[in-house]
Amino acid sequence: MTRDDERIAIVGGGLAGALLATLLGRRGLEVTLYERRPDPRIAGAERGRSINLAISARGLAALDAVGLRDQALKRALPMHGRMIHPLGKGLDFQPYSADGERAINSISRAELNQALLGAAEATPGVTVRFSQRVTGVDTAAGLLLLEGPDGPVTERAGVVLAGDGAYSAVRRSLAAGGGIDDRQDFLEHGYKELTIPGRGATPDDPGDFALDPDALHIWPRGTAMMIALPNLDRSFTCTLFWPKSDFEALDTAAKVRAHFETHYPDAARLMPALTDDFAHNPVGSLVTVRCWPWVRYGQGSIVALLGDAAHAIVPFFGQGANCAFEDCIEIDRLLGEAGGDWAGALSRYQEQRKANTDAIAAMALDNFVEMRDRVGSPVYRLKQTAQHALERRSAGRYLSRYELVSFTTMPYAQIPRRIRRQNQVVAAGLLGGALLAGLAARRLRRRPGRRRGCARVGT
Template identity: 75%
Template sequence: MRADDTPVAIVGAGLAGCLLATLLGRRGIPVTVYERRPDPRVAGAERGRSINLAISARGLAALEEVGLKDKALGRALPMHGRMVHPLGAPQNFQPYSADGERAINSISRAELNAALLDAAEAVPGVSLRFSHRLTGVDAVAGRLHMEGPEGPVTEDAGIVLAGDGAYSAARRTVEAFTAEQDFLEHGYKELTVPPRDGEFALDPDALHIWPRGTSMMIALPNLDRSFTCTLFWPKDDFDALDTPERVQAHFAEHYPDVADLIPDLAGDFALNPVGSLVTVRCWPWVRYGEGAIVALLGDAAHAIVPFFGQGANCAFEDCVEIDRCLGETGGDWARALSLYQENRKANTDAIAEMALDNFIEMRDRVNSRVYRLTRSAQHALERRLAGRYVSRYELVSFSTVPYAHIPARLRRQNQVLAGAVLAAGALLGLGVRALRRRR
């Protein structure tokens, strides 16, 4: 199957689906994007389901491919570090980069999705169809079965690219895909800290964290001077706060510096849903049928927990890789998608593990004096050994080094550093012995 004569369907008009549609459309490939929801630019975003995006180097590089980098940055707020709110101690700021200049960018998921929808819609040959819920994929016949606004719909598609999320309907209806879903015992719930007297109630230059050992809350700034707070708690803790009085008492005890910043805390807590946190590990990502090739991307192939802020950044890299592989193979879909899954699988496995580890760091380690001293030492090394010693956080967030290469690079750095320390110690010992002999 070649890219110039095969009907292409993208399932899911979220961030990844829209970016991929734009990239393919610019290649002159006709694409139809199917989305189960109504047009979010008209209907609005789902309440309490955003987890604000932290767009960093990888996502910005992908957005630059379609001319949206500057627009995204113009609607984003830079966060240069973490503001940690310990219980019973002063808050402390922990910069993300050694020079204090680099930042991750807080941006509204809904607003970025709208910009990507506009970009896709503006490309000739790209069609968007909303309120079309996928019910089945027939890879033998090359057809999609959907429930549309007026009843069942069947559409032909030789290439099906499924970016329909962690609970992907496309993945479930194609037998060749084997997926494991690992759920955290924690869920998440969103709250909003509104502006106070027209200004930010918290420092807008930081991602705020309230680490509490087995749980935490974070807050990201918005352009309207509000903050979106996300609670990451064991699900039993959410269930236990079943009255307004218990909600207020819990926040007064565990989050005293934010409890009074949310005017209708108990009401918002009761109204907003509890979401689940899941890691999806799937293989293969591509199914070759007689009538269609079906491929997964983004969360449909490799959903990760949000604690490194890399979900959207990682999904955007998938889109760029598919586009790159199409160019490399001269538009041969079968070869391109085979290359895509081979090139991306190790990277997505690596960031999934790093995201899980970063949850422990954020909810627990950031409170530790040892952790803060270690981070200060890392930053000192990064300044002294620029380009030769780079922390994990900077490699993930401020570079496009493949995720899978990061653990090995960190091991090499640490081995070299340990060797240098041992050598310095040996030289010092020789110097001390020489001085003693002279005496």
């Protein structure tokens, strides 16, 4: 193999790409990371495109592997539960864990991306190239196709790892050549970001939080909802998840203000820039990507997809970044087990990860329905209370789906099976209890008959 054939190219300098570059650089490998954007540490984040991250156990384990866990937690705010804002009723806080101690962590996507890029650049062997738009790959020739300032250019790469997002140019390039089943399923809903500033905020003082910062706030409204996550500057990043037709219908500032005062009255009072944010922040799409295979072997190179490029999911379980980070950890681990054999490592990577990403994609879609429809229901609240009671009494033998996803690193694909087994045990216990109660009742009814002729005492 020539030196160029050994080059490792990572496409996409987002969260997953920057993490993977650091992991591979620490193995002593030469890695070039290509990012289409200018350096975000200089240019700043795109307006209305953050969707604050909820980093939990899986993401924290990955950050720990590159020494960034503590730094990230210092810049994050723990959220110990959901704060439900029902229309016309009082607030309802729903803790995430039975003991009330576990929390997911609200952190700025842009800030975490910047920290990961800094870690990648500081790793020997890693080169980061910004404003480099990769348009595709030629696996037969082992070429990476780029759009440069003077037109198309090519560069050789023996291993291409594509973490370039849900609308991956590398995935499109592979699909165009055949051999990859690439399916994208869009929700009818879109998303738009708004802001609740700190209460009493001024240019020199962020003020205080206008809402409880220890919670992820949800305004469930049936087919639509709004959520809000706290930021260190005492503001909240709010995200609307609405049918796209609802966004289109609010085409004047007056309509926007009237809609919010009707459907989100407590939040509307806290949004001085509501109409400006609504008018200027873009509407994003919500897509689930299902493609297979994730790895393409050519005569000149191996190409693998990871993160959203391989399996984008909707954000309603807060697992998009956590799941992508797990991909990076698995690639790094399997490469070590394979003794540096990329073909073997990547083959095992796609085989082991596919079932897990399919499982979290399904759970994320279901959680959307839960967040917008169920969380405000008394039946849901009663079910959650019963689950937490079981968790407290079972010493870890019973855990809710939310706890298994967010507070453990159990493979996603094992979680539905675990939940089914738990439910079967609980159902069997309830049935057994009912049978025992029935037998006890029958014995009590029969007791006087067996003692006929004896005087009854204590009637």
